[in-house]
Every structure is written in C-alpha cells, then in structure tokens.
Amino acid sequence: MTHTIQPNNPEATPAPDATDIPAAAQPKPSPAPAASGVPAALKRRIPKYSDLAPLMQFKKPEFSKEARLKRASTIWELRDIAKRRTPQAPFDYTDGAAEGEITLRRAREAFLDIEFRPGILRNVSKIDLSTEILGKPSRLPVGIAPTGFTRMMQSEGEYAGSQAAEAAGIPYTLSTMGTASIEDVAAAAPNGRNWFQLYLWTDRDRSLELIERAAKAGNDTLMVTVDTAVAGARLRDVRNGMTIPPALTVKTVLDASYRPAWWFNFLTHEPLTFASLSRYTGTVADLINSMFDPTLTFEDLDWLRETWKGKLVVKGIQTVEDARRVVDHGADGVVLSNHGGRQLDRAPIPFHLLPEVKQAFTADNSDAAIMLDTGIMSGADIVAALALGADFTLIGRAYLYGLMAGGRAGVDRTLQILEKDMARTMALLGVSSISELTPEHVRLLNK
Numbered sequence: 001m002t003h004t005i006q007p008n009n010p011e012a013t014p015a016p017d018a019t020d021i022p023a024a025a026q027p028k029p030s031p032a033p034a035a036s037g038v039p040a041a042l043k044r045r046i047p048k049y050s051d052l053a054p055l056m057q058f059k060k061p062e063f064s065k066e067a068r069l070k071r072a073s074t075i076w077e078l079r080d081i082a083k084r085r086t087p088q089a090p091f092d093y094t095d096g097a098a099e100g101e102i103t104l105r106r107a108r109e110a111f112l113d114i115e116f117r118p119g120i121l122r123n124v125s126k127i128d129l130s131t132e133i134l135g136k137p138s139r140l141p142v143g144i145a146p147t148g149f150t151r152m153m154q155s156e157g158e159y160a161g162s163q164a165a166e167a168a169g170i171p172y173t174l175s176t177m178g179t180a181s182i183e184d185v186a187a188a189a190p191n192g193r194n195w196f197q198l199y200l201w202t203d204r205d206r207s208l209e210l211i212e213r214a215a216k217a218g219n220d221t222l223m224v225t226v227d228t229a230v231a232g233a234r235l236r237d238v239r240n241g242m243t244i245p246p247a248l249t250v251k252t253v254l255d256a257s258y259r260p261a262w263w264f265n266f267l268t269h270e271p272l273t274f275a276s277l278s279r280y281t282g283t284v285a286d287l288i289n290s291m292f293d294p295t296l297t298f299e300d301l302d303w304l305r306e307t308w309k310g311k312l313v314v315k316g317i318q319t320v321e322d323a324r325r326v327v328d329h330g331a332d333g334v335v336l337s338n339h340g341g342r343q344l345d346r347a348p349i350p351f352h353l354l355p356e357v358k359q360a361f362t363a364d365n366s367d368a369a370i371m372l373d374t375g376i377m378s379g380a381d382i383v384a385a386l387a388l389g390a391d392f393t394l395i396g397r398a399y400l401y402g403l404m405a406g407g408r409a410g411v412d413r414t415l416q417i418l419e420k421d422m423a424r425t426m427a428l429l430g431v432s433s434i435s436e437l438t439p440e441h442v443r444l445l446n447k
C-alpha cells in the first residue's frame with residue numbers, strides 16, 4: 001500500500017520569511033501606543049458578533065458507532081471505549097495477563113524505551129507499507145494473532161477479525177480455541193489469507209483431524225503454539241470467577257444493567273461453539289488445561305513437520321537456542337512471543353530477544369521468517385520491530401480492543417490507526433519502504 005504524503009501539514013510548511021510577502025500583504029505597523037502607554041491592541045473592548053462568528057463551531061453531538069470509533073486516534077483510546085462497553089469478566093480476560101502482569105508491562109515498556117534516529121532530507125512523499133511473509137504478499141507488515149473465545153468479547157468475534165483482515169489484505173490466524181469453526185471462518189473471508197493456530201496434542205488423531213480440516217479449508221500456514229505446557233495463572237479471571245460462557249450471577253446481572261448492548265448481542269446470537277471442540281461449559285482454567293499437553297517434545301514437532309505440507313511456524317519462542325532448534329526441525333518461521341504475558345510471568349521480552357535471533361539466523365544463513373508479538377500498541381512499535389530485524393508482527397489485544405469497542409468496524413479502526421501510525425513514523429524517519437528500515441533507525445535506551 002502506498003501512502004502519498006501531502007505537503008499540507010502546517011507543521012511541515014515553514015513560515016515564509018517576511019521578505020517573501022508582497023507589500024500589500026505585509027502586516028500593518030501597530031498603531032502608536034496610546035498616551036497611557038498601553039498599546040491600542042491590548043485595550044479591552046466589547047467583542048463584536050463578527051469577531052465571534054468564525055469561532056462558533058458548535059456541532060450536533062454524534063452518538064453513532066462510527067462517530068465513537070472515529071474519535072479514537074490511538075489503540076489506548078479504543079481500549080477505553082472497549083472497557084466501557086464490555087462486562088468486566090470478558091474485558092479482564094482480554095486485558096489481563098499472568099500473575100503480577102510484569103511481562104506484559106515490560107513488553108509494552110520495551111517499545112517505549114527506544115529512541116528513533118531519523119534521517120532528514122529524504123523524499124518520503126510516498127510510503128510503501130507492503131511486504132512479503134512466508135512466500136506471499138501482505139499489504140501491511142502486521143497480521144492478526146490467534147485469540148481464543150473471541151465471540152465472548154464481542155459477538156462478531158472471529159468473523160469480524162477475519163473479514164477486517166481480508167479487507168486490509170493481511171493474514172488472520174484462527175485459534176484452536178476460537179469460537180467459530182475453521183470452515184465458517186473460511187466461508188466468511190473466502191479471499192482472505194487464513195492461518196490456523198494449533199495446540200498440538202500427543203493424541204495424534206485429535207491433532208490430525210484439525211490439521212486436515214485446516215488444509216481443506218485453504219489455510220496456507222499452520223502456527224503451532226508451544227508456550228503452553230500448562231495454563232498461566234491469570235489472576236483476574238480467578239478473582240472474577242470467569243467461566244465460559246459467562247454465568248448469570250448477581251454480579252453479572254448488575255454489570256449487564258449498564259452494558260446492555262453486549263448482553264443483548266450475546267444472548268441473541270448463536271451460543272459459543274469452538275473451532276475444535278463441541279460446545280463447552282466450564283471454567284476457563286479447566287478448558288485451557290484440557291487443551292494444553294505437558295508431554296509434548298521436539299519429536300511431536302517432527303511429526304507435525306512431516307504431516308503438514310504448508311508453511312509451519314512455531315509460536316512462543318523465547319530464547320535464541322530454541323529459535324535455532326525449531327528451524328533445524330523444519331520450521332519455516334518463528335514467532336518471538338510470550339503469549340502476551342499470559343503464561344510465564346517475568347518471561348523474556350520478544351522485542352529484546354529480536355536482535356539476538358536476527359543475528360543468529362544471519363550467521364546460520366537461515367531464511368526462516370522472524371515474527372514478533374506481545375505489547376504492540378501502536379504503529380511506531382511495529383516500525384521499531386521491523387527496524388530491529390522482524391519480518392512481520394502480530395497483534396492480539398490491539399485488535400481485540402477494537403472488536404470490543406465496535407465489532408467489525410472497531411477492528412477496521414484498529415488497523416487504520418496502526419496503518420496511519422506506521423506511515424507517519426516511517427515518513428518522519430526518512431524511509432519510504434520497509435526494506436529501508438535498519439537497526440540504525442533505533443537506539444535502545446536503558447538496556
């Protein structure tokens with residue numbers, strides 16, 4: 001996607017030198033100070049209607065979804081809207097992380113603890129954000145990460161995510177714990193690039209069935225998540241008594257009284273069904289534990305590599321050694337990720353790990369793709385990751401905040417915000433395409 005930067009930004013247009021201004025347009029010399037010594041222009045007077053008229057820009061307040069979303073110009077502002085509109089339990093399930101939530105906080109801070117090093121006097125009138133990932137083009141260097149239970153956050157769930165990704169020309173990843181089936185997502189976004197995230201089980205028949213369905217539905221990439229030997233301790237869910245689907249208790253009914261739209265949507269749509277399981281009722285921790293298999297080893301990865309013919313990506317890589325090892329076992333790419341801080345607290349921060357993995361892959365002459373997630377809340381975060389060697393990035397919460405703020409239109413808004421951020425950041429850095437970004441554009445502070 002090429003962005004044309006118009007030179008109409010007042011900040012970008014230098015003020016003309018007074019000598020360039022025709023004499024007729026030159027400001028008139030101020031009248032001589034009045035006898036009292038106070039210049040006439042500083043004397044008080046009654047305002048005239050003609051002075052006030054141009055200042056009066058009262059607009060009719062707009063309450064539509066579109067107006068609400070348009071008012072958000074950052075992902076944090078979408079989060080504020082999401083929080084107002086979503087019951088506490090599903091909001092906290094999304095927003096929260098494991099234990100003291102230290103990993104998530106550090107991951108977000110890592111993107112802030114940098115300084116960009118811009119180049120000046122470059123022609124940045126056109127910014128190209130397109131890239132290639134795993135052998136195919138993507139209009140933007142970001143895709144949608146797999147997230148479970150998405151229709152619980154807002155009833156359009158996976159349909160909104162996959163259709164927004166299709167419209168934006170970027171990949172969408174359906175989770176094994178998604179609340180729409182592989183086939184339904186493929187039908188909802190038939191021209192989209194759909195990937196499938198697998199929680200691998202040592203019960204190979206169960207895994208095989210899902211893999212075959214994913215291939216049949218046209219998914220070109222399988223992303224196997226490996227940072228979930230057991231469930232992380234998501235303390236907000238424990239405190240909220242979070243269940244799937246949310247139970248009607250006194251607390252939730254009270255909560256419903258000021259979030260009626262969410263409950264109306266939830267109760268008037270199809271009950272939650274899962275990509276890989278039939279209907280489930282129980283606590284989140286129980287469901288997650290039934291999904292995760294603590295007996296998995298690299299042998300299971302080898303089996304998967306032989307079985308899956310498309311691109312294979314391993315998600316949840318947290319050390320350089322493991323990045324190298326999964327590539328040795330046949331992975332086409334890695335996702336440097338700590339699961340959005342939802343598993344091991346005080347885990348390595350993907351943004352810090354990135355330069356080391358890039359260096360190792362370069363030394364190995366490996367062309368395996370390096371993707372990164374966790375903590376991305378702006379397009380500038382994405383640009384920083386690309387500069388330090390990421391080939392691609394994924395967003396989890398950033399798109400879920402948009403979803404909770406306004407369904408499909410909210411996810412569209414997330415992607416618009418990130419796209420605008422990226423184009424602006426690159427122009428201000430003096431680069432017009434992703435391939436021009438280098439580690440020279442970023443200085444790490446506090447490291």
Ligand SMILES: Cc1cc2nc3c(=O)[nH]c(=O)nc-3n(C[C@H](O)[C@H](O)[C@H](O)COP(=O)(O)O)c2cc1C
Nearest residue numbers: 094145146147148175225339340374375395396397
């Ligand atoms: C609500 C939620 C559900 C998630 N479910 C899954 C999942 O089912 N499978 C998976 O591999 N990762 C899952 N993740 C992790 C994301 O794929 C991604 O790694 C993480 O959200 C990235 O961090 P970010 O939210 O800061 O962008 C989930 C994340 C969130 C926030």
